[in-house]
Amino acid sequence: MSLLEHTIGSIPKSLNQEAFTAAKDRLLNQAKPPGSLGIMEDISARLAAIKGTIDVHLINKRIVTCAGDHGVTQEGISLFPAEVTPQMVLNFAAGGASVNVIGDHAGAVVKAADIGVNYDFDPDLPIFHKKVRHGTANFTKEPAMTRDEAILSIEAGIEIVGELMTEAPVDLLGTGDMGIGNTTPSSAIIAAFSGIPVGKLTGKGTGIDDAALKNKIAVIQRGLDLHKPNPSDPIDILSKVGGLEIGGLAGLVLGAAAHGIPVICDGLISTAGALIACELAPCARQYLFASHKSVEIGQKYMHDRLGLTPLIDLQFRLGEGTGAAVCMELLDLSTRILADIKTFEEVGVTNV
Numbered sequence: 387m388s389l390l391e392h393t394i395g396s397i398p399k400s401l402n403q404e405a406f407t408a409a410k411d412r413l414l415n416q417a418k419p420p421g422s423l424g425i426m427e428d429i430s431a432r433l434a435a436i437k438g439t440i441d442v443h444l445i446n447k448r449i450v451t452c453a454g455d456h457g458v459t460q461e462g463i464s465l466f467p468a469e470v471t472p473q474m475v476l477n478f479a480a481g482g483a484s485v486n487v488i489g490d491h492a493g494a495v496v497k498a499a500d501i502g503v504n505y506d507f508d509p510d511l512p513i514f515h516k517k518v519r520h521g522t523a524n525f526t527k528e529p530a531m532t533r534d535e536a537i538l539s540i541e542a543g544i545e546i547v548g549e550l551m552t553e554a555p556v557d558l559l560g561t562g563d564m565g566i567g568n569t570t571p572s573s574a575i576i577a578a579f580s581g582i583p584v585g586k587l588t589g590k591g592t593g594i595d596d597a598a599l600k601n602k603i604a605v606i607q608r609g610l611d612l613h614k615p616n617p618s619d620p621i622d623i624l625s626k627v628g629g630l631e632i633g634g635l636a637g638l639v640l641g642a643a644a645h646g647i648p649v650i651c652d653g654l655i656s657t658a659g660a661l662i663a664c665e666l667a668p669c670a671r672q673y674l675f676a677s678h679k680s681v682e683i684g685q686k687y688m689h690d691r692l693g694l695t696p697l698i699d700l701q702f703r704l705g706e707g708t709g710a711a712v713c714m715e716l717l718d719l720s721t722r723i724l725a726d727i728k729t730f731e732e733v734g735v736t737n738v
Contacts, residue, residue, distance in 0.1 A: 396644040406435035430724035447494035449560035454502030454631030455521030459567035465592035472505035485706035502630025516542035536625035543637020562707020563655035572658035574627035620665040635659025643670040654682040678709035
């Protein structure tokens, strides 16, 4: 049995219903109008079901930022050159990127992962060295990667979760991305699954102009028309029009679910990875939280397919795991809402 198959088979079919019911009962009887803290109450109950207790503590928080390059950048779909990807990985390792600053504020340890960067990093660089290949191929001319490489990229993410767990049990995992051009394969992935017209799913990524957007839409459509990815086969979609870091992100979600770890996914690219994961293993959806509503329009259709509601809308469009880092504090707060707000009985109010 492969690592991917074993991991999918290890994901529980359901969460702890006893803890979920106890959480819902406590929320209903707290000294406030029922449901008055909205989505935060739902989050707290789901975390209780994941962790098996109403007194959840999210102490060891980790963010993994998966990186990969994309051959489709040859088609002029990004404002920045592909050379920026390794430069940013070096910045993550040095602690100077946006996700490092926001993650540090949230009490999370951030670490990048090379799943498919077209650059050879020093083996001593403090990142996860999981390179499957030096970037994907240009999917307007050939499949982005082979099926075996797609599976290896997913298994790389699974391996990362396993390595994290050997250091210390992870209480909360955030997923982030880095890869110039990766909004293009992400939009292609949701288009392949949904059949929704590419023009409705595709945004401006790094800030391209209208003419470049028109080209980007045409590039995605050419790839889909050429390869005809099978909407019932997530690995086929990933291999034909996806990205290596997107596979890594899918593996993070699957690995976390198999270990009972809640996952906050970031923007468009992280959500594309989460979508691949949940199409492979629908039970993984139970562990998944959507951090924010990205400016990238394709993410809405991913959220709709996953049945997720983003927690915040700060008009982010950066990636890296920044939205996931911000929302870690909200999940922290939700655990205290459940455990620490007193019930009417606990405060001696009986006339309600």
